[in-house]
Amino acid sequence: MAPPDPDTPCDDPADAARRRNERDELMAPAIRALLQLAERGELTTAHVRLSAHTLGVHIRTVWRNLARARLDQPLRRSRERFEVTDHIRTLLAYHRGNIKAVHGELAKDAEKAGCAPVSLSTLHRAIKRDLTPGDLAGLRAGLPASRSHDPHLRRPPTARNEEWEGDHKQAPVWVSADGRLVKPWVTWFCDCHTGMIMGWAVTAHYAHRGSILAALRSCILREGSYGPAGGLPTRIRIDRGRDFLSRAVQEALGVFAVQVDVLPSYTPRLKGSIENLNLAATSMFFSTLPRYVHAQKLDSRRRVGEKDPALTFEGFVELFSRWVHQRNTEHKMAGYGGMTPLEWWNSDPTPIRDVPAEDLHAFLLESDRSTRTIHGHGIRWGGRDYMAGWMTGRSGTRVHIRFQPHHVREIEVFDADNRRHLGTAYLADEASEEQIEEVYEARAERARQLRRDLRKAEALRRRRFKAVTTAGPAVAEGAMTRKQAARELRSLRPRRHADDLPADYMPRRIVPSSRWAVPDAPTSPPEENA
Numbered sequence: 001m002a003p004p005d006p007d008t009p010c011d012d013p014a015d016a017a018r019r020r021n022e023r024d025e026l027m028a029p030a031i032r033a034l035l036q037l038a039e040r041g042e043l044t045t046a047h048v049r050l051s052a053h054t055l056g057v058h059i060r061t062v063w064r065n066l067a068r069a070r071l072d073q074p075l076r077r078s079r080e081r082f083e084v085t086d087h088i089r090t091l092l093a094y095h096r097g098n099i100k101a102v103h104g105e106l107a108k109d110a111e112k113a114g115c116a117p118v119s120l121s122t123l124h125r126a127i128k129r130d131l132t133p134g135d136l137a138g139l140r141a142g143l144p145a146s147r148s149h150d151p152h153l154r155r156p157p158t159a160r161n162e163e164w165e166g167d168h169k170q171a172p173v174w175v176s177a178d179g180r181l182v183k184p185w186v187t188w189f190c191d192c193h194t195g196m197i198m199g200w201a202v203t204a205h206y207a208h209r210g211s212i213l214a215a216l217r218s219c220i221l222r223e224g225s226y227g228p229a230g231g232l233p234t235r236i237r238i239d240r241g242r243d244f245l246s247r248a249v250q251e252a253l254g255v256f257a258v259q260v261d262v263l264p265s266y267t268p269r270l271k272g273s274i275e276n277l278n279l280a281a282t283s284m285f286f287s288t289l290p291r292y293v294h295a296q297k298l299d300s301r302r303r304v305g306e307k308d309p310a311l312t313f314e315g316f317v318e319l320f321s322r323w324v325h326q327r328n329t330e331h332k333m334a335g336y337g338g339m340t341p342l343e344w345w346n347s348d349p350t351p352i353r354d355v356p357a358e359d360l361h362a363f364l365l366e367s368d369r370s371t372r373t374i375h376g377h378g379i380r381w382g383g384r385d386y387m388a389g390w391m392t393g394r395s396g397t398r399v400h401i402r403f404q405p406h407h408v409r410e411i412e413v414f415d416a417d418n419r420r421h422l423g424t425a426y427l428a429d430e431a432s433e434e435q436i437e438e439v440y441e442a443r444a445e446r447a448r449q450l451r452r453d454l455r456k457a458e459a460l461r462r463r464r465f466k467a468v469t470t471a472g473p474a475v476a477e478g479a480m481t482r483k484q485a486a487r488e489l490r491s492l493r494p495r496r497h498a499d500d501l502p503a504d505y506m507p508r509r510i511v512p513s514s515r516w517a518v519p520d521a522p523t524s525p526p527e528e529n530a
Contacts, residue, residue, distance in 0.1 A: 097140030231352035386425035
């Protein structure tokens with residue numbers, strides 16, 4: 001049976017190209033094997049015919065390549081081809097990856113040099129052959145786009161509570177909170193080994209260090225509504241967020257001997273577990289809620305469901321809590337043998353370091369770092385009085401207080417001498433809801449007035465320019481006539497000040513009678529005496 005002719009046209013050009021590439025790749029190993037047989041004196045025509053049949057070429061092609069190899073000549077005759085140079089890479093970066101524009105530049109250079117320009121198809125093939133997708137993306141959009149084409153190594157498997165990752169995530173959903181539409185922030189931590197969401201906290205506005213402390217508390221505790229996953233981790237990876245690097249968070253983690261790995265800026269790939277969780281929450285939960293900010297567009301401005309009533313903040317937190325529970329207990333992960341995160345967590349025999357709840361009261365709060373005294377009105381802190389029933393009979397006791405940032409309605413009180421937790425104190429004189437609403441309304445009105453003033457000032461400052469169709473200097477719009485200019489100058493001209501009047505000037509105080517003789521105003525200046 002004769003071998004197929006490689007030059008015979010086939011139905012699929014891509015299949016023919018693939019066969020040619022395979023033939024070229026296998027030709028060199030086949031020739032080297034035949035040379036070894038020839039050196040031992042065992043080479044026969046049957047060997048050459050078998051190699052030719054396997055490669056799908058004629059037997060004379062194998063003999064010809066074998067002769068070239070004996071003379072240390074290349075098996076294929078190399079031909080000059082167009083290659084991408086540094087100049088072409090610079091042009092690609094200058095034109096933001098526009099290959100058509102780069103071809104125009106090369107054509108102009110060839111015309112000046114008096115040689116034939118390279119064709120556009122040849123340039124496309126050379127760029128596809130010589131540049132990787134990452135290089136081309138980097139020349140078009142920069143380094144972040146180039147890094148998206150890089151493979152990333154996976155960390156070796158560890159054990160539960162060995163590595164946690166934490167982050168803030170702004171939910172892309174409009175939620176009604178206190179009469180305003182806001183996009184809440186979620187602060188959470190996940191276990192890198194099991195994929196378990198350890199704990200979370202939701203804030204109606206911007207996340208802060210109090211959100212981190214509340215989320216850490218829900219991660220560590222395993223009693224009551226918390227758990228079953230929990231305990232202290234060995235290390236936590238976080239980014240360089242100001243809230244994560246605050247003194248309160250560093251103290252809370254340092255006291256429990258938890259190693260904190262602060263990652264470099266703009267390196268989300270180094271905490272891939274929490275970043276994947278952020279993406280999963282967006283695609284699996286946030287996108288299904290009403291008033292999703294990235295919903296499909298009806299036209300250039302309107303989106304689907306943008307007029308629907310928004311969820312309340314309480315409803316959002318309830319739905320989010322259900323989704324976290326469902327993902328931990330029902331979502332089967334392919335990378336973990338079809339097990340849920342909770343099943344994978346329970347199958348790990350690694351011991352858990354639990355922390356008593358009273359220790360969390362002491363360390364997952366921020367310290368005031370000063371000594372207070374219980375007096376007749378309770379404890380004075382921050383210009384406010386805090387009172388509790390357990391303070392009865394403790395007037396004059398020196399105490400330390402710890403509090404959760406941005407949640408100052410209650411504080412935790414500790415004895416200053418033995419550091420024993422005495423109890424929780426609550427704000428004594430708290431304003432009513434009506435008073436708080438009046439304060440918010442007054443602030444909003446002040447902000448609206450300030451915005452109006454700023455917009456008016458910006459309108460006065462803004463200058464418009466005429467549209468042009470040819471190159472030339474910018475010409476200000478708003479040409480006026482001479483009468484309009486004179487009228488505006490008269491309106492802007494300052495009036496004569498009282499200090500500029502003559503010293504003996506006396507203003508008229510009474511209205512003259514009709515019988516009085518009043519001199520007329522002079523029509524021309526009096527003549528000077530010669």
